[in-house]
Amino acid sequence: MVIINNGKCxxxxxxxxxxxEHCMDIENNLITxxxxxxxxxxQCIAICPQQALTWDSVQPTAFNKxxxxxxxxxxxxxxERRTIRDFSDRKIDKILLEExxxxxxxxxxxxxxxxxxxxxxxxxKDLIDKILMQVTFRIYNLIRSVILQKIARLISPVLEAExxxxxxxxxxxxxxxxxxxxxxxxxxxxIADKRVPFSLESAQYALYNMNLYxxxxxxxxxxxxxxxxxxxxxxxxxxxxxxxKNERIRGMIGIxxxxxxxxxxxxxxxxxxxxxxxxx
Numbered sequence: 001m002v003i004i005n006n007g008k009c010x011x012x013x014x015x016x017x018x019x020x021e022h023c024m025d026i027e028n029n030l031i032t033x034x035x036x037x038x039x040x041x042x043q044c045i046a047i048c049p050q051q052a053l054t055w056d057s058v059q060p061t062a063f064n065k066x067x068x069x070x071x072x073x074x075x076x077x078x079x080e081r082r083t084i085r086d087f088s089d090r091k092i093d094k095i096l097l098e099e100x101x102x103x104x105x106x107x108x109x110x111x112x113x114x115x116x117x118x119x120x121x122x123x124x125k126d127l128i129d130k131i132l133m134q135v136t137f138r139i140y141n142l143i144r145s146v147i148l149q150k151i152a153r154l155i156s157p158v159l160e161a162e163x164x165x166x167x168x169x170x171x172x173x174x175x176x177x178x179x180x181x182x183x184x185x186x187x188x189x190x191i192a193d194k195r196v197p198f199s200l201e202s203a204q205y206a207l208y209n210m211n212l213y214x215x216x217x218x219x220x221x222x223x224x225x226x227x228x229x230x231x232x233x234x235x236x237x238x239x240x241x242x243x244x245k246n247e248r249i250r251g252m253i254g255i256x257x258x259x260x261x262x263x264x265x266x267x268x269x270x271x272x273x274x275x276x277x278x279x280x
Contacts, residue, residue, distance in 0.1 A: 001056065002038060002045060004031050008052035015044035015053060040112050077215065079265040084220030085181060087256035091120075092185045096217060100255070101188060103213040104206030110198035114206060114250070117241055120186040124240065128187065131237055132179045135230050140170040184222060184254030189241070194248045203251030214255055222254040 011029035023037035024044065045053045045060050054060060069077070101116045119125060142148070143166060173179060190206060192199035204225075211221045228249040231237050243249075 001035050001040070002033055002042075003054050003057050004033065005052045005054070006030055008050045010050055010052075012049065015048055018043050018047050039110070041108075042106075076265070077212070080262060081212065081215055082220075082262060084184075084222050084254075084256070084258045086259035087182045087184050087220070087254075088259045089182075090185070090257040092219065092256065094118075097186060097188075097255075100210050100214050100217070100219075103209045104190070107202075107205035107209040109202035109205045111192065111196050111202045113192055113196055113199070114203065115191045117189040117191060118186050119189065125183050125187065127237060127240065128231065129179050129183075131234050132227055132230060133173075133177065136170060136173055136179060140167075140174050143167050143170065180254070182259060183256075185256035186254075187224075188253050188255060189228070189249050190251035191243065191247050192250045193246050195246055199248075200250050207251045207253055210255075211253065218257065219255055220258040224252040224254060228252045 009029070009031060011026060013026055015031065016024045016026050020041070020043070021037050021039050023034040025032050025034075042055065045055060048060075051060055097118055097120075101118070104114070104116070105112055119128070188207075188210065190203040192203060207221075207223070211223070214221055228251065231252075232248050
């Protein structure tokens with residue numbers, strides 16, 4: 001939790017001004033925090049000029065602007081980032097994995113009430129693949145229906161296009177009989193209480209931080225949005241992980257050293273942009 005050293009505090013009130021949870025008060029130059037309302041975002045720690053605020057008494061350090069990346073470096077980083085589907089068999093050091101996960105807590109989020117489970121055991125990875133393949137077979141058998149394809153064509157050309165893409169991809173997965181062409185070194189699962197608002201969205205922010213930091217370490221990630229829902233419904237898998245009744249997997253990635261290295265930046269891709277909505 002956020003801890004105050006009132007001996008360092010000079011009562012400037014900048015922390016109370018920036019606190020978006022409005023859980024900090026100052027009276028007679030003494031700050032108090034209603035910890036039951038604090039979202040643990042760390043804004044107050046980051047902005048205090050006296051470094052009077054800490055997280056669990058761990059002293060903050062000032063930013064070194066000389067090591068911040070340039071816009072050109074960020075351009076390289078973001079355009080290099082891609083979902084990785086093929087991994088080498090090189091293992092990731094466990095200390096590095098824990099370091100990567102801890103960067104997730106720096107993401108902007110509504111909730112930080114997470115815990116992470118690292119799965120690097122081969123038997124559990126095989127179990128994940130088996131569970132996902134069972135659902136894949138059911139979906140594949142469903143979309144092979146000629147009637148469904150005709151319905152998709154009648155409803156929307158966009159729906160038909162998505163239908164055909166899914167059918168093509170699933171046919172390859174079914175043929176090789178495994179969801180993963182090569183297994184990642186590990187899976188990272190973000191666990192949260194389902195009753196916490198926006199925990200699903202917050203988990204995606206955390207995973208994005210992990211994804212980017214992994215990239216700087218020469219690692220790649222496969223985003224597994226959607227698969228978490230399948231695993232959440234499997235009672236035997238939940239028991240194997242030791243998930244509590246109200247806990248859910250809110251985010252999931254596969255992480256490892258890429259089998260292939262991308263060489264080129266894709267240039268020219270642009271998002272459709274409109275200013276101020278519909279124009280008259």
